Amino acid sequence: MLRQRGPGSVTLILDGICVRWRGEIWLDDISLELSSGMTTLIGPMAAGKTTLMRVAAGLQPPAGGRVVVNGEDVTAISVRKRSIAFVYQQFINYPSLTVYENIASPLRLASSFPKDGIDRRVREVAELMRIGELLDRRPAELSGGQQQRTAIARALARPVDVLLLDEPLANLDYKLREQLRADLKSMFRDSPGVVLYSTADPAEALTFAAPTVVLSEGRVEHVGDVAEMYHLPPTLTVAATLSDPPLNLLPGVVRDGRIECLGVSFPAPGAHASGEGRPVVLAVRPHQVSIERRPGALEFPAEIRLAEVTGSATFVHLLVAGQRHLVAELPGTQLFDPGEPAVASVDPADIFVFDEIGGRLLATSAAEVDLHG
Structure with a gap:
């Protein structure tokens, strides 16, 4: 369970959700139990992120489990009656409507929203998303970034308990992603509602620095x-999910308190370097691999x-060693x-040791983990 409780906070509970x-x-x-503020949902493609969000939104019924918002079971309630907004990876705007009318559309459909407050709210949200000068344009006249800002503004216009964003920046260019990422981080830091943000990008998850759910298969x-x-991934799956470029993985085995890997041997990290004959997986990030000899480093x-x-x-x-591929990220x-011959140089302190069976973290210089485990 993920908890972020606070006085009067909004809660979204996903209880035993199954989809087949x-x-x-x-x-x-x-x-999962989520409360007011931002939570990041990260996982690779096909991890189930979009499916989970569709269930939360009411777009897909679960085979089992419940969706509870503020103590009310909404599993069987239609999406139109839920206090939820959804922003998709592929931005969706009404092509025949101006930016103003796109943003205003959910407010006009909400009977509880005061009609005399629509204009003020549209302009308020448009300024927040930096598209205030584009209100008279139609989507075809906008750039990709402006269209996505419009889609997000429409989702933000109507006050809702839960806002779901499914990789909303994935299709934008690098500079636009960085700019919008900073805007969204600032915007959702103290959100009164639940904000669930889905991404496959480790840099995005680390930038948001929000409580994070790792989803896999x-x-x-x-x-x-x-x-x-x-810094201390509990499993190989977590380490791989949060690593970009991908981790370098090398095979190893524990013998006599040491780890042997491709003809190189070094003391097993941790206070209990036992587990004789245990097969392990060594993981190291590309930026921690050098092709220059360094004092105390392992050399392959x-x-x-x-x-x-x-x-x-x-x-x-x-x-x-003529058999395993490895990537080194060098500056400049x-x-x-x-x-060309070279030496792959790795500091033992930068190596994570995972159990080959199950992928659990066994040892690293940052934590003393019993290899008996």
Whole structure:
């Protein structure tokens, strides 16, 4: 359960949510309790994020479980009668209406919203989303970023208990994503309602720094502080979900209080370095791999296969010990020839050790975890 309780706060409870489709399990016993403020939902594609949001919104009935908003079971209540707004990855606006009318449309449909307050609310939300000067335009006259701002403004216009945002920035260019990300973080920090923000981007989740739910294959993998999960991932799945570029994974085995990996041996981290013969997975992030020798670092003989230059960084693809691929993220522009010999250098302090079976964190320099586990 994820709890963010406060006096008079809004609550959204997803209690044992299950979704099945043609014999496949899409969501498996999801139980979460969210309160006022922002929560980030992160997971790779096909993790179940959109399905979970559709269930919360009332767009898809669950095979089992309940959706409860402020103590009321709304599972069987239609989406139109729920105090919920939904922003999709693909921005949806009414093409024949101006930006003003797009934003005003949910207010005109809400019988409880005072008619004389519509104009003020539309302009208020438009200014918040920095599209106040675009109110007379139609969606076809807007850029992609302006259209997404319009879609978000329409969702924000009508006061609701729950706001669901399903990867709303995924289709925008890098600069627009950064700008909108900062705006949304500021906007939702002290939201009186529940804001559930879905993303597949680790940088986005870390930037929002909100309580975070990691979803994997239709199950909740972990719930907690996103920075803590990044620095000390409880499972390999959490570590992989919060790593971009992807983690480097290497096979290892525990022997005589040491870990052996591709011909290299080093003391197992943690106070209890036992578990003789236990197969493990070593994980290290690309920016923690060097191709220069460093004092105290583990050195793996390697061959350069490819160098990808992005401008601010160079990603060097290595073949380690003639059998495993590994990526090093180096600063700036650096040129290498394919086939060139190299050394993959890794500080033991940067290595996470996970159980090969189950993927549980066993050891790292940041935590002493019993390898007997």
